[in-house]
Structure formats: C-alpha cells, structure tokens
Amino acid sequence: MRSGSNLEKVLAAGHFAVTAELGPPAGADTEPVRRKAELLRGAVDAVNVTDNQTAVVRMSSVAVSSLLVQMGIEPVMQMVCRDRNRIAMQSDIFGASALGIRNLTCLSGDHQKFGNQAGAKKVYDIDSVQLVAMVKRLRDEKRVLDSDEDFAGTVPMLIGVAANPFAQPYEFRALRLAKKVAAGADYAQTQCVFDVPRFAEWMKAVRELGLHTRCSILAGVTPLKSAGMARYMAQSVPGISIPEQILKRMNDAPRGKAAETGLAICREIVEQLRAIEGVAGIHIMAVEWEQKVREIVEGAGLLPRPSV
Amino acid sequence: MVKATRKPLEEIFGMVRGFTRVLVVGCGGCTSVCMAGGQKETLELADELAECARHARVPQQYACFVAERQCSREFLDDMEERVENCDCLLSLACGAGAGLMADAYAAVPVFPALNTMFIGADLDVGLYEERCRTCGQCVLGDTGGICPVTRCSKGSLNGPCGGTQQDGSCELGDGIHCAWHDIYDRLKGQGRVESMMVIRPPMDWMEKGPRTLVQRGFEGRYAK
16 A cells, blocks of 8 residues: 555545545635535545635645544645645645645646736746656655655655646647656546546547556546536636537526536436546536535445445 | 836836936847837937926936946946936846946946846747746757746646646636647657657756856856
8 A cells, every 4th residue: 555545445446436625715714624524524535625726825735634634534635836845845745644644636736817816926846747756756765855865754645646638739638647647646636527528538548558557547527506607617717628518408407407407417427437447436526516425426326435 | 138128107207206317328238129228218218207307397317328238347337437427327228237237336326217027039029928937957959949937837847737728728818828738739740749758857946046157168267
C-alpha cells in the first residue's frame, strides 16, 4: 500500500470506487462542512475537498480535510499550484500527513481572474505535473525537492490528478495524462462527463497507452439542476462540453421537473461509464447539491459502499 | 524590445507640479521605437505639461533633452550641464533607464513618465505583444518558438491545463490563445510532438536579488 487510504484499498480490491466533492465554505464557520460531510457519510469512499475553487477565498483544504478526518470521513485533499510556492506546498503536505490525510489531488487551479481576488499575484512556482513528481518524491524517496537529506516521518499519500478529455487539443489529452502517470499519479479524476462518446474515445487512447493499469480512472459526473445551469456550464465553464441533446432534454423538462431530469441523465451517464473498460470509478461533483449524492450512488446500485 | 506606455497626464503633472524647472528626458532606445518616449513624445509631453501648468497657474519651465539611451551611463553624462539647471528630471525611458538616470544624478528627484510594460514583439504599428519574461532558461527550442512561461496564463511547463476551450483559446477568454494548444499544433506540424512528452523539472526562478550579467568575453574585465 502506498497510502493505506480507504480509496486505495477500495481500488486495490477491484471495487468500482465512488468519490464526491465537498466545497469548503467562503467563511470561518465549520457548520456547512459538517452538514455537507454528513450528507456524504457512507455514500462515498472518500470526499474531495476543493482548494479555493474558482479562485474564491474559502476555508483551506487542509483544514477542512482535517475536520473530515476528525469526523471519521476520508478526505481527498485538493492542492492547486496557483497560490503556493514549493516551500509552502511541501510544508502543507507534511502538515496534511501529520493530520492523517492520505489522498492528495494535484491541480493547476482556476485562474485568479475568475474569483474574488482578481488582482492577486499568481504563484505557479511549479506546475501540476511537477507537483505530482514532488509528492511522489516526498512519499517514495523521503526527500524534499533539491535535497539529499532524509526527513523523519512519512508522507503516505495516494497521488491524484485531474484529466480533462473535453479540452483542446483533444489528441493530446491522453498523452497529458501519460505525463502525469509517468510523474507518479495513482488515480485521475476527470472533468464531468456529459459527452460519453468523446469520453469513450479518450478512454480508448488511455487504454492503448496502458495508463488505466497504472492509474485508476475515476470519471467525473455532475447532476444538472436546471436548464439554466446546463446552459451556463456549456457556455461559460471552460473545458466542459455538454451535447445539444442533453441541453434539449433539460430545456424540455416540464416545470418543476428539471432537477429530476438532471438526476435521470446523471444516472444514465453513470451506467454508460461503468460499461467502459478501464473506468475504475466515478467522482461526483454535485455543486451545492451534496444532498443528491447518496441518491445518485444508490440509483446506480453502488450502495452500500464496500468495507475494506 | 522593451515596450512602455505613457502614464496619464494628470498623474505625471501631479508628480512634477511642485518643481519650478523640469527637464523632460526622452530616450532614443526602446521607448523611442515603441513611440512612447522618443523625441516626438518628449516634446509633446513637455507642451502638454506646460499647458497644465498655465491652466493651474503654476509657474514652471519645461526643457527637453533626448538621451541616446538612458540605460547606458555614457549617454547620461552628455546632459550634466542641463541637469545642473533643473529642479527635477522626468524620464521617458523604461524603468531601467529612469533608474540609471536616478543613480547618475542622485541629488535630483527623478520621476517616471512611462509605465514599463513588457518585452514584446511588434504585431503592427503601435500594437505590441508580450513575448518574453526573461526567465533566463529559454525553452523555445522545445516548444516550437512559443514561450509557455510568458504565454501560458499558468506558466505551465508540461502541457495544457484542463481549461483550454473548444476554439483553442485559454480559459481566460478575451481572445487569448492557449499557448500549449499552439505549441501542440506547431510541433505536430514539425513532426516533433514527442518533445512535449519530456517532463520538465521545476524552474530555478533565479529570484536571488537583482540579476547581473557579464557577457561572454568580458569575464576577465569584471573578475572580482
């Protein structure tokens, strides 16, 4: 075992894994964290804690991940390259290890322009591939960057990355994952899938490169709440592709039935994803809709979650 | 070359209005080429400031001088006499030029009339694009001549982030192209996509204080 995390054990045992996302509050009150975490308890194998997503100032991912550990819920801590240099990152990774955090998803991070601190100085001292390699070095070689000295203690982190099959240049996207796997990625969580044929095409390239045998692929899904949300995501969220036919279904849903339609679409997509060779699990990003996660997992026949 | 642009007139006048004799110093180097601080712009600025002074009823005199290059000490020595007859200097050079002039005439206040923007290329007359962040470790050979440090919004050295849009633009929009999308296209055209598969290690950003360069062949001259 690399980390001994529940997520690692579930994947190693060959179960179809389920993770979900929890967005920390934009404030210092822990109540929303506890409320969302309880909604996810037992419904998923691990809970992703986002790192100041969309560049809006939020409670730190290391703090919220630690709260989840205290609650007995396994976190997947997300870490972006936007806000911290290599000193702060390695320091936070030591800290996360000390706090019992065992999964780390390494990301570039949304540009600061999108958040509430548009004038911030971006950091990007290292990029997401370099971050993966840095975490692997901490874990496997017990060395910080550019140092030959051992440190005391261990950094048992399962190393995750993001992958986006729907962003240009399409042909390079499987190769981009290959770089991350070569750098040390143990699992990948993808951008939310609406366009299943394109995702299947990407998975074919991933299989041809043999990446799925070295890195567990968790396909991202997002339930659509409304036609407006679907349109917004399709038009305004970079790197998301929603086929016209899904937009139409959301648009044509009778008044008051849009959420139901969105959940039905989500269930269908999960079913299609499970049939694709090499997909090791799903990652549910129900933005401010955590109360629907259990229903999605249950509807997919994936409850109860395995105890390993 | 270095690209610069003039500060708003009100801001410049605000800096110099407390001084009676102002020497406006243009630069014949980069800021002349980008039409921000050459002879023409220097004379224009002095006229506009004189007009501001008349309007504000501030008794001021403006004189002009254009140094061949303000970022070279030898050209700054030419203006010594003029500096003796002024109360402040207003520089239309880049930050390096204005700074060196301030060193050369340390007893006289020096104010910048320009904002130095970037090292860029001319896309058209009066249209410039940033092309170099002076990282000191040029990777252009591996990236098809497209600089990821400068052009990628996240400075990624290992390929595109997940934000590239369907039309190949950056997640920032505003007509900004994804640098890595362009790098991929160009390398593909040259049959060298494999150069994108190399994992580049973290950069040494060389942020160890202001950098000094001793040019090849001059090592002996500046040996400590």
